[in-house]
Structures are given as structure tokens and as C-alpha cells.
Amino acid sequence: MTDADDFLDRVDAFARGPVARAAPGWSMGQTPDPGLIRDAAAIGLTGITTPTAFGGKGQGFATLAEACETLAAVEFGFAMSLVNTQNVGLRLCLSASDAVRDMYLPRLLSGEISACTALTEPGVGTDFAAVTTRATEADGTWRIRGEKTWIINGRHAGLAMVFAQCGADRDATGIGGFLVDLNQPGVRRYPIDSGFAQTSMGTGGFVLEDAVAAGLLLPPGGAFKSILTEINAARCYVAAMCNGLLGEAIAQAAAYGAQRESFGKPLDQHAAWRQPLGAAATDLAASRALTGRAVSQIATGQDAQLSAAKAKIAATETAQRHIPQMLHAMGAAGLRPEYCFTRHLAAAHIAGFTDGATGILRDRVARLTGTDVSPSRR
Ligand SMILES: Cc1cc2nc3c(=O)[nH]c(=O)nc-3n(C[C@H](O)[C@H](O)[C@H](O)COP(=O)(O)OP(=O)(O)OC[C@H]3O[C@@H](n4cnc5c(N)ncnc54)[C@H](O)[C@@H]3O)c2cc1C
Known part of the structure; x- marks a missing residue:
């Protein structure tokens, strides 16, 4: 092994x-x-x-x-x-x-502290180059002012990679990536709660009032490009997660259908009951194939911009489309918290925002594909 x-x-x-x-x-x-x-x-x-x-x-x-x-x-x-x-x-x-x-x-x-990556601000999401959090240097120390919001682990993280503007407003090349210890004076954090729960994600925000950076890890000039490259990897693992969500929903529905009876036989003996599971399993296989290709391109250091975008679109939309069908196949029992359906449905929708919203990714795929839709175009 x-x-x-x-x-x-x-x-x-x-x-x-x-x-x-x-x-x-x-x-x-x-x-x-x-x-x-x-x-x-x-x-x-x-x-x-x-x-x-x-x-x-x-x-x-x-x-x-x-x-x-x-x-x-x-x-x-x-x-x-x-x-x-x-x-x-x-x-x-x-x-x-x-x-x-x-x-x-x-x-x-050791798990003593958690960490987060903070790009999003109250007024800036998709258009990341417009971040308004400011970093200024004096006597070799960087200080940061601004607010980050909707940050995974934001409510408890001890450490953050914070992206802040060091140059002119809206200058993508002026953005730098700073390491910030969040357990210091000048940091005020808050939780963000949602009916979609996902409290395990620790979503929150924080205000930085002249917080001292522990280091400039991604200097202006390269930070913006670096985040655009790294986000391709994030799109791949989010795609893999969505495949996991749907795979589990299919498995739980199938197990339930094998033991729950209606009209004198198990649910899974009714052809009409089984068909949504067949449709979901087929689309999941296609999504997994796209995800596998993107993951292997990242793993071997190739340019995965196009394949990662396709994988994330396919995996999130496949999960968003089929998890409700799996929930429906369970009847009322599908709403119970011991099953995965409501949690996974919320997760599939959250995945549609994080690391590149689906609409923006579709546009990216259209631009990168152009007129070339040959089998070798990935
Ligand atoms: C649970 C959760 C966790 C998150 N974790 C993090 C994190 O750890 N770190 C972090 O930095 N951020 C995080 N985010 C923020 C996430 O990255 C943003 O939600 C995402 O970038 C979209 O920004 P927005 O929500 O401000 O939407 P907006 O930018 O306000 O856009 C609103 C809608 O308009 C669409 N849109 C915007 N511009 C265009 C356009 N040009 N053409 C067509 N459609 C457009 C968007 O796709 C979206 O659907 C998280 C979000 C959620 C929900």
C-alpha cells in the first residue's frame, strides 16, 4: 500500500x-x-x-x-x-x-490554529482587481486597513493571507498578498450566519485597523497573477467535492430505495423511481471525467485554466441539478438531518460562488475556446 x-x-x-x-x-x-x-x-x-x-x-x-x-x-x-x-x-x-x-x-x-485566504470585501467580489483594502509600508513594516468578508474560517482563523492594494486604485499589479496574524489588536472579526448553515466552514469577516503584517508573501506585480493560477487548483478540488456530494446523495438514495417499500415492493423495484438515479449516475461519470482531466493537468504542472473552469462548471451544475432529485426520491425522509441531502444541496449552491462564480467561468470557457472545439482542445 x-x-x-x-x-x-x-x-x-x-x-x-x-x-x-x-x-x-x-x-x-x-x-x-x-x-x-x-x-x-x-x-x-x-x-x-x-x-x-x-x-x-x-x-x-x-x-x-x-x-x-x-x-x-x-x-x-x-x-x-x-x-x-x-x-x-x-x-x-x-x-x-x-x-x-x-x-x-x-x-x-497541529490544528492549533486555522487559516484563511481573504480576497472578498463588502463592496468587491467577482471584480477582485477592485479591492480597496490598503497596505502601506513605513520603516520596513506593512500595515493594513480594510475589511474582508465571506471568508472561510474567518470567524476563528489565527492566520490570514490578505490581498490588499499597495498602488493606485484598481491597479491589479499593485495588489500584494500579506500574511496577517489575526490574533492582534486592530483586528475585529464577526461571524456570518446563513439559513444554509455550513457553520463547519467557519464563514466570517474581519476589519483590519492598521493591522501589522507578519510578512509580504506575494509582492505586488506577481500576486494577482499568482492568485489567478492558484485558483485553477481550487476550482479542481471544489469540482471534486461536488462530485463527492452527488455521489453520496446517489448512494444514500439507492440504499433507502432498497429497503423502503411502496405498493408491496421496495422503491427500487419501480422503474420510474430508479430512472433519476440512472440519470444522476450518468452525469456524475461525465463530471468526474472532466474533473480527472483537470486534476491531472494541475498535478503535472500544465496550464489548467480551461479544463479547471469546465470541470467546476460541470461538477457544480451536475450536483445542483441532481441532488434535489435524489432528495425527492427519499420522500419526506430526505429532509432529515441524518441524511446528507439538504446539507449537500446547500453546499452545491455555495460551491457555485466560491473560487469563481459559474457565470464568470462560462464566459472564461467561451473566451478560451473561441472557434476551436476540436477533441484536442482542453
Ligand atoms: C460560503 C462562502 C465562502 C466564501 N469563502 C471565501 C473565502 O474564503 N475567501 C474569499 O476571498 N471569498 C470567499 N467567498 C466569496 C466569494 O468568492 C464571492 O461570493 C464571489 O467572488 C462572488 O462575489 P460576490 O458574492 O460579491 O458577488 P458579486 O461580485 O456581487 O456578483 C453578483 C452576481 O453577479 C455575477 N456577476 C458579477 N460580475 C459579472 C459579470 N461581469 N458578468 C456576468 N455576471 C457577473 C456574479 O457571478 C454573481 O452571480 C465566499 C463566499 C461564500 C458564499
Whole structure:
């Protein structure tokens, strides 16, 4: 058994055990026990692609995507929370000074603190180049003023990658990526609650009033381009998560249909009852094929802009279309929190916003495809 297989087996056991037991409560507004985050970290879920030399699992991107799918099949919000922490840990390895990395990375890897990536502001979402959070330097120290909102882990993160403008308004090349310790004076945070719950995602915002940056990790000039490249990887793992959501919904509906009877026989003995499951399984296979192609392009360092956009559109829309059908196949029981349907339906819609809204991605695909729709065009 390879290290990757062993790791993925542990992720599966963790997801199907403690995460599955806690998930119904999270859909009713409870928040994850910090002990569970430390347990996730002990498996390696906050350092999947962090090099082993720095204490991580040293796994490749394909393993990360599979771990995300496995976890999201049980609970999307928790998967999103962990992968956001893991991403900041990797960024520390790639761009931070040794001193800053050594100060924060062990705490991320142990699950002592979580981390977030903060682009969105109250007045700025899709049009990321318009961020108004400002970073100014004096005597070698960067200070940050502004507000970030709708941030995964924003309500509890100890550390944030904050994107702020250092140059003229709306100048994409003036944006820099700063590491900010959120446990300092000058940081005021707030939770964002929603009827779609997902409290496990820890969504919140924070106001930075002259917060001191712990480091400039992505300097102006390259930060904007870097985030556009990294977001392709995020689109792939979000696509994988959506495949996990729908796969689990199909499996739970099928299991229910095998034992619940109507008109003297199990539901799954009625052809009309089975057909939505067949349609969902077919579309899921197509979505998984697109996701697999995009994941393999990211894993091998190829340009995945087009394939990642296609994968995310297909996976989110496939999940959004079929999860309601699976819920319907359950009858009223599908609404109960011990089943995945309402949580996964909310998650599929949230996935349609994060890391590139579907409408914007469709436009991207149209522009990158142009007139070339040959089989080799990916
Ligand atoms: C649960 C959750 C977690 C999130 N986590 C994070 C996080 O960790 N970090 C972070 O930085 N952000 C995060 N976000 C924010 C997310 O990235 C934004 O919601 C997203 O960028 C869209 O921005 P917006 O919501 O402000 O929509 P807007 O930009 O206001 O757009 C509103 C609608 O108009 C559409 N639209 C906008 N411009 C165009 C156009 N030119 N053409 C056609 N349609 C257009 C959009 O697609 C959208 O449907 C999160 C959001 C949610 C819901």
C-alpha cells in the first residue's frame, strides 16, 4: 500500500466516523469541536501537500483532490475549512521567511490554529482587481486597513493571507498578498450566519485597523497573477467535492430505495423511481471525467485554466441539478438531518460562488475556446 493509499484510507475512516457523527448537528447551527480539527490535523489534513521536510504529508495534488472529495461526500464545509488552512501552510513553505514559517506552520499542522485566504470585501467580489483594502509600508513594516468578508474560517482563523492594494486604485499589479496574524489588536472579526448553515466552514469577516503584517508573501506585480493560477487548483478540488456530494446523495438514495417499500415492493423495484438515479449516475461519470482531466493537468504542472473552469462548471451544475432529485426520491425522509441531502444541496449552491462564480467561468470557457472545439482542445 502506498503512502497516498494509506492516507486516503485514514481520511475515509475519519470522514465516515467522527465527521459523519457531528455533521447533522452542524447543519442545525452547532460548530465543530476544536478537538475534531486537531484530529483532522493529526491525520495530515492541514498539511496534505506540505513537504515532509516541513512536517507535512508531502502528497501530490491528485491525492489532495481525492481527500477533498472523500471528506465533502460527508461534509463539504469541514472539507473547505481544512483545505483553506492547508493552502496557507503550503504558501508559508513557498514564500515566507524561515522565521515566519517556523513561527506559524507547526501551529497550522497541529490544528492549533486555522487559516484563511481573504480576497472578498463588502463592496468587491467577482471584480477582485477592485479591492480597496490598503497596505502601506513605513520603516520596513506593512500595515493594513480594510475589511474582508465571506471568508472561510474567518470567524476563528489565527492566520490570514490578505490581498490588499499597495498602488493606485484598481491597479491589479499593485495588489500584494500579506500574511496577517489575526490574533492582534486592530483586528475585529464577526461571524456570518446563513439559513444554509455550513457553520463547519467557519464563514466570517474581519476589519483590519492598521493591522501589522507578519510578512509580504506575494509582492505586488506577481500576486494577482499568482492568485489567478492558484485558483485553477481550487476550482479542481471544489469540482471534486461536488462530485463527492452527488455521489453520496446517489448512494444514500439507492440504499433507502432498497429497503423502503411502496405498493408491496421496495422503491427500487419501480422503474420510474430508479430512472433519476440512472440519470444522476450518468452525469456524475461525465463530471468526474472532466474533473480527472483537470486534476491531472494541475498535478503535472500544465496550464489548467480551461479544463479547471469546465470541470467546476460541470461538477457544480451536475450536483445542483441532481441532488434535489435524489432528495425527492427519499420522500419526506430526505429532509432529515441524518441524511446528507439538504446539507449537500446547500453546499452545491455555495460551491457555485466560491473560487469563481459559474457565470464568470462560462464566459472564461467561451473566451478560451473561441472557434476551436476540436477533441484536442482542453
Ligand atoms: C460560503 C462562502 C465562502 C466564501 N469563502 C471565501 C473565502 O474564503 N475567501 C474569499 O476571498 N471569498 C470567499 N467567498 C466569496 C466569494 O468568492 C464571492 O461570493 C464571489 O467572488 C462572488 O462575489 P460576490 O458574492 O460579491 O458577488 P458579486 O461580485 O456581487 O456578483 C453578483 C452576481 O453577479 C455575477 N456577476 C458579477 N460580475 C459579472 C459579470 N461581469 N458578468 C456576468 N455576471 C457577473 C456574479 O457571478 C454573481 O452571480 C465566499 C463566499 C461564500 C458564499
